Amino acid sequence: MSAKASGVAAGSLAVDVTEVSRIFTGKKGASVAALDNVSLTVNPGEFVSLIGPSGCGKSTLMRLIADLDTPTSGTIEVFGQSARQARLNQSYGIAFQQAGLLPWRTVAGNIELPLELHGVAKPARKARSAELLDLVGLSDFAHHYPDQLSGGMQQRVAIARSLAESPRLLLMDEPFGALDEMTRERMQNELVRICGETGAAVVFVTHSIPEAVFLSDRVVVMSPRPGRIRDILSVRLGETGERGENLREESSFFQAVSQVRELLHGEVPVGARGVETR
Known part of the structure; x- marks a missing residue:
């Protein structure tokens, strides 16, 4: 799924979540509170990760x-529009844990799909597909089919597809969760580079503390169900797109990982934190 920003209010937040709760009601009337009074803002171009225990409402919020x-209550705006209008205006791109590629379409065909669905002319589709294939390093695989690619390559195609219509916001729900550790780190490197080049804001769901720290400007730590925001850690480890492999060996990185871990376990007082590279 992908989208381009349209009808966007100038200077508006990428995401503005205000006092949002979500309660699910079962068949026998029993209710489950997935989210309770959650408020969160994401600035244009900012990378924000959501992390917390299973069932804390991360994916529900996404x-x-x-x-x-x-x-159930509260409001959500995306670039100054309601969430419903933002979807109708195709103001964001989405990538999930499974790449979700159509097996009968080539790599290029999968990337072009959202453009095709929205009536973009074939020459423009081809040009945009070629541009995105170059961005994700898969120019040589344009005419391959998904089953001819590795898992990491399939995810790169999914990310390219989510960028097809130049969205200013990416919503990513554990897109690297099914990958092995080495491939996952390579994909993290690719993602920070891509975000640096496109300037898109990102809301990223993950269970991995090192992944959240490596990728993010801020890490949002959520409590067990009902999901609330326990704390927000500001991670200032370099501009998006400039974080290299060596960052994972720096003391500031390990310090941030430790702080997120402590916040998840409730071992430090609540309050905004910050970690900077010196």
Whole structure:
């Protein structure tokens, strides 16, 4: 799924979540509170990760931002529009844990799909596909089919597809969760480079503390269900796109990983934190 920003209010936040709660009601009337009074803002071009224990509502919050579900209470805006209008205006791109590529379409065909669905002329589709294939380093695989690619390569195609219509926001729900550790780190390197080049804001769901720290400007730590924001760690480890492999060996990186781990376990007082490279 992908989208381009249209009808975007100048100077507006990429995401503005205000006092959002989500309660699910079961068949027998029992209710489950997935999210409770969550408020969060994401600035244009900012990379924000959501992390917390399983069942804390990370993916629920992502789905609400994407208008794949509706809050029980509270409001969500994307670039100054309601979540519903942002979806209709195709103001964001989405990537999930599974690449979700169509097996009967080539790599280029998968990337071009959202453009084709929205009536973009074939020459423009081809040009944009070629541009994105170069961006994700897969120019030589344009005419391959998904089953001819590794898992990491398939995810790169999915990311390229999510960027097809030049969105200013990417919503990513554990896109590297099914990959082995080495491939996952390579994909993290690719993602910070791509975000640096495109300037897109990102909301990123993950279970991995090192991944959240490496990728993010801020890490949002959520509590067990009902999901609340326990704390937010500001991670200032270099501009997006400039974080290299060596960052994972720096003391500031390990310090941030330790702080997120402590916040997840509730071992430090609540309050905004910051880690900077010296």
